[in-house]
Amino acid sequence: MPRIQPPAVLFALTGLAGLALPLVQLRPNRIVPGEGIALAGLPGGAAITIVMAVVLLAACLPRWTADLRLGVAIAGLLAVLLLLGMAATHLQQSGNALARVSPAVGFWLLLLAFGLMAADAVGRLRLSLTWRWAMLAGAVGIAAAILVSGILDGVSVMREYASRSDLFAREARAHLTLALGSLGLALLAGIPLGIAVYQSPRWRGPVLSVLNIVQTVPSLALFGIMIPVLGWVAATVPGAGAAGVSGIGAFPALTALFLYALLPVVSNTLAGLTGVPVAIRDAAVGLGMTRAQVLGQVLMPLALPVLLAAVRIVMVQNIGLAVIAGLIGGGGFGTFVFQGLNQTAMDLVLLGALPTVALALVAGIALDLLVQGTRRPAP
Amino acid sequence: MTGRWMMAIAGMVLAAFLVAPDRFAPLFQPLTRNGAPAIYQQTSILSLTLSHLGIVTVAVLASTVAGLVLAILVTRRSGREFLPLARTVTAVGQTLPPVAVLALAVPVMGFGTGPTLVALFLYGMLPVFENALAGLTGQSPQVAEAARGMGLTPVQRLWQIDLPLALPLLLAGMRLTAVISLGTATIGSTVAARTLGEVIIAGLLSANTAFVVQGGLVVGILAVLIHHGFQALERRARLRTGLD
Structure with missing residues (x-):
């Protein structure tokens, strides 16, 4: 029964709104408000606006297959990014050197429209795992190529980047160290703790409820409280200061992230182990395996997918929470976010928030694919 | 049972602190240096707490209504086409860090309570929507069969069967939203929303540990109380549906 695709109508309406609203904002310098300029207001923009509107409306037709839609969506995303870069370059040539061109509502709506179209198409295509890995790699590769090519160099966020590229590399490393370091520590401490509460059920309730309460404490509060606590530990416990414990810098942030990460790791280790059917465990014991062998060779491999799910939760959560470290001097992309908020320099906020x-x-997507890979039944 | 007693005590200590914070000054005095004040004085902590809770309540209610309505729409026959898309968007949306969502709302909306509310609303919709969807789609086929056998209209079935059965999961979604919003609202004070984050940030800026600890404790106790309150509601809702 051929009829118009309702989701495609939603994408078309979003995209048309994006075409009508300002694509970019031109400001005399980096902190004052400026004027919005729609795509149609740029040289050659009227023709591109019409082409894009026609494509968006045509995508509503029932004949279009999912792979055709995906192709259109990818082309649309690329076109929107290129248009932003070209608009920035053009507007800056004709204006003063301090002028800033930043993406405006129209740009974000167009990106949303084509992004949703791509997501919808990918969902309908039911691609294999290999294909989805390839698509993720392709998307990252294309994004990197666009950033390196210099097409977007005129856009305000990239100009903020250009003036502090060394600092950006340092904060990126700090951010990754915080997120990955706390994940590593949480795995080192959380897996043995999860095994321990699996073997002595008496401790399950207390351990999990303490970790639950930690998880509930708001991040800014936990980060803040770590500073005096660790400062006190460093000052009073002999050898703690020498071992790297400190109330300033990245250490309080790392500790707070570690504490947040413990609950998912411990509870998923436990869930993974208890999820192994009793018959399998009994069979292993019946084969004459020792307790350690049962745990290491039977239970843990079977609990792996659930444990990987915890890694995904922690990874995504910690990448986000590490932003707060910027507020307590712990480094990371949060440094740019909060510096930008203080100076009302929105380009700087974006430089921290977008990465x-x-x-x-x-x-998140990569670990999802990894989890799905381990869940597949063994051949 | 001990849990309930601890919650009651925590609640009473919190109430006593909010009503008369100066009484607690001796407790916080050891955390200050160079004669700095032990209790935050610029604004009353009580009014900041009320404003904080107000922002969170409005955001949670708005995201509950919106999330539930969307979940109902995509589970009706006319909205089925949107279901795969809605699932993808929710999954992707939840990987976005709440702090980044807040930061991204500022360039669009400016400073103040507005962007904080919008960021909390948009982000809070995701857990509510996801859980409402699970509740509306996850019931056993027998229930649907029985409802049809009783001759219920679709609207009657929604009100009398689907929604009551989905209530425990919906409440769990609201709990997640409320706890996340409470924490994110704290960071909202960096974009000039009036929340308890003001106390913590004042403490961080002036290196006054007492402020950091008192702000953190108030928000922390509130979060734990709200978390447990919702869990109690969920238990009650599950008992009523006979699922437990």
Whole structure:
């Protein structure tokens, strides 16, 4: 029964709104408000606006297959990014050197429209795992190529980047160290703790409820409280200061992230182990395996998918929470976010927020694929 | 049972602190240096707490209504086409860090309570929607069969069967939203929303540990109380549906 696709109508309406609203904002310098310029207001923009509107409306037709839609969506996403870069370059040539061109509502709506179209198409295509890995790699590769090519260099966020590229590399490393370091520590401590509460059920309730309460404490509060607590530990416990414990810098942030990460790791280790059917455990014991062998060779491999799910939760959560470290002097992309908020320099806020969002998205999708890979029944 | 007693005590200590914070000054005095004040004085902590809770309540209610309505729409026959898309968007949306969502709302909306509310609303919709969807789609086929056998209209079935059965999961979604919002609202004070984050940040800026600890404790106790309150509601709702 051929009829119009309702989701495609939603994408078309979003995209048309994006075409009508300002694509970019031109400001005399980095902190004052400016004027919005729609795509149609740029040289050659009227023709592109019409082409895009026609494509968006045509995508509503029932004949279009999912792979055709996906192709259109990818082309649309690329076109929107290129248009942003070209608009920035053009507007800056004709204006003063301090002028800033930043993406405006129209740009974000167009990105949303084509992004949703791509997501919808991918969902309908039911691609194999290999294909989805390839698509993720392709998307990251294309994004990197666009950033390196310099097409977007005129856009305000990239100009903020250009003036502090060394600092950006340092904060990126700090951010990754915080997120990955706390994950590593949480795995080192959380897996043995999870095994321990699996073997002595008496401790399950108390351990899990303490970790639950830690998880409930708001991040800013926990980060803040770590500073005096660790400062006190460093000052009073002999050898703690020499071992790297400190109330300032990245250490309080790392500790707070570690504490947040413990609950998912411990509870998923426990869930993974208790999820192994009793018959399998009994069979292993019946084969004459020791307790350690049963745990290491039978239970843990079977609990792996659930444990990997915890890694995904912690990874995504910590990439986001590491932003707060910027507020307590712990480094990371949060440094740019909060510096930008203080100076009301929105480009700087974006320089911190956009990489965080991108990192969380890529890590989330990659780990999802990894979890699905381990869940597949063995051949 | 001990849990309930601890919650009651925590609640009473919190109430006593909010009503008369100066009484607690001796407790916080050891955490200050160079004669700095032990209790935050610029604004009353009580009014900051009320404003914080107000922002969170409005955001949670709005995201509950919106999330539930969306979940109902995509589970009706006319909205089925949107279901796969809605699932993808929810999954992707939840990987976005709440702090980044807050930061991204500022360039669009400016400073103040507005962007904080919008960020909390948008982000809070995801857990509510996801859980409401699970509740509306996850019931046993027998229930649907029985409802049809009783001759219920679709609207009657929604009100009398689907929604009551989905209530425990919906409440769990609201709990997640409320706890996340409470924490994110704290960071909202960096974009000039009036919340308890003001106390913590004042403490961080002036290196006054007493402020950091008192702000953190108030928010922390509130979060734990709200978490347990919702869990109690969920238990009650599950008992009523006979699922437990």
